[in-house]
Amino acid sequence: MTFTFSGISTPSNSSDSKHVKVLVLGSGPAGLTAALYAARAELEPVVLTGIELGGQAALTHTIENYPGFPDGVGGSELGELFQKQAERFGAKVEFDTANTVDLSQRPFQVGTDNGQYLADTLIVATGARPNHLEIPGEVELTGKGVSYCATCDGWFFKEKKVVVVGGGDSALEEALFLTRFATSVTIIHRRDNLRAGKVLQNRALSNPKINFIWNSIVTQVVGSDKVTSLKLKDTLDSTESMLPVDGLFIFIGHTPNTQMFKGQLDMDELGYIHANHLMETNIPGVFVAGEVADSHFRQVITSAGMGASAAIQVTHFLEKELVSA
Numbered sequence: 339m340t341f342t343f344s345g346i347s348t349p350s351n352s353s354d355s356k357h358v359k360v361l362v363l364g365s366g367p368a369g370l371t372a373a374l375y376a377a378r379a380e381l382e383p384v385v386l387t388g389i390e391l392g393g394q395a396a397l398t399h400t401i402e403n404y405p406g407f408p409d410g411v412g413g414s415e416l417g418e419l420f421q422k423q424a425e426r427f428g429a430k431v432e433f434d435t436a437n438t439v440d441l442s443q444r445p446f447q448v449g450t451d452n453g454q455y456l457a458d459t460l461i462v463a464t465g466a467r468p469n470h471l472e473i474p475g476e477v478e479l480t481g482k483g484v485s486y487c488a489t490c491d492g493w494f495f496k497e498k499k500v501v502v503v504g505g506g507d508s509a510l511e512e513a514l515f516l517t518r519f520a521t522s523v524t525i526i527h528r529r530d531n532l533r534a535g536k537v538l539q540n541r542a543l544s545n546p547k548i549n550f551i552w553n554s555i556v557t558q559v560v561g562s563d564k565v566t567s568l569k570l571k572d573t574l575d576s577t578e579s580m581l582p583v584d585g586l587f588i589f590i591g592h593t594p595n596t597q598m599f600k601g602q603l604d605m606d607e608l609g610y611i612h613a614n615h616l617m618e619t620n621i622p623g624v625f626v627a628g629e630v631a632d633s634h635f636r637q638v639i640t641s642a643g644m645g646a647s648a649a650i651q652v653t654h655f656l657e658k659e660l661v662s663a
Contacts, residue, residue, distance in 0.1 A: 361455050364385075365391050365421070365463075366641060367395055367416075369461070370421055372648050373424040374423055376653070379649070380428070386432055386436050388436070391431075392417025394465060394629070446623070461645075462624065469590050476559050478559075483559075484585075487587075496520075502589065507535055510541070512587060529552070551570070553572060554572055556586070594608070594630045603626075606633075
């Protein structure tokens with residue numbers, strides 16, 4: 339006996355695999371929006387949350403630029419609202435992580451921590467992870483003063499002096515958040531100007547707790563059981579100095595979570611998945627959404643829009659197969 343959908347046949351009595359029409363990898367704004375749209379099309383999507391429910395957005399204390407929330411909204415709260423809305427229309431959210439994929443034939447095979455899925459279509463929304471400085475002491479002191487999430491760890495630095503490395507929106511947003519706890523926040527940037535939006539720049543520059551060290555990089559994190567100081571290097575004259583601190587927060591960009599797709603999906607030199615304007619990848623039936631394919635905009639609203647687009651195209655893709663079957 340066989341189970342047939344959209345011209346695809348697989349054994350219906352397979353006990354170790356779950357067969358789904360739409361499998362969404364990732365539960366950030368892109369993944370949950372895709373699930374919402376796919377659920378409203380009655381495609382019964384399954385979402386694998388990955389390590390962090392809500393994606394990177396859930397780690398942001400306040401999101402002020404998402405339409406419909408004039409006073410801002412907490413990142414984790416927004417993620418919960420996304421999830422609730424998707425589930426209302428029939429999406430199923432599984433707290434599970436994909437770790438292997440086989441895209442050589444349909445249904446696609448996806449291995450997870452808890453089993454295996456056979457997916458007629460796949461929406462990849464696995465997001466990106468924070469970049470590291472790759473300097474001595476960073477790994478050893480991670481969790482002992484080195485952090486990549488102010489929302490997660492800011493509370494531990496009450497009345498402490500901390501450093502934020504970076505010059506983009508995330509760096510300034512997190513620096514501003516850290517002023518709730520720390521006595522001082524020093525932003526270290528390798529250039530003499532910031533990449534962040536003007537609103538954030540103005541807030542940071544006018545905040546009395548925030549100061550800047552320009553044209554400098556951190557070359558070493560010093561400490562035994564906790565961070566005690568940083569070694570700095572001037573990017574203009576190469577002079578070195580030491581800066582006593584209690585904590586180091588690093589926000590220098592992200593690397594897409596695409597390792598398990600290498601050799602199967604086309605990517606650029608940085609590992610971001612190539613997709614056309616319809617969110618289609620080089621493999622029919624595999625679609626992409628969010629920061630896993632977006633190194634430029636990287637906003638909650640653009641990721642959500644990509645998720646909606648991917649799900650709409652999945653719907654068209656499956657409908658076309660039904661007509662031609």
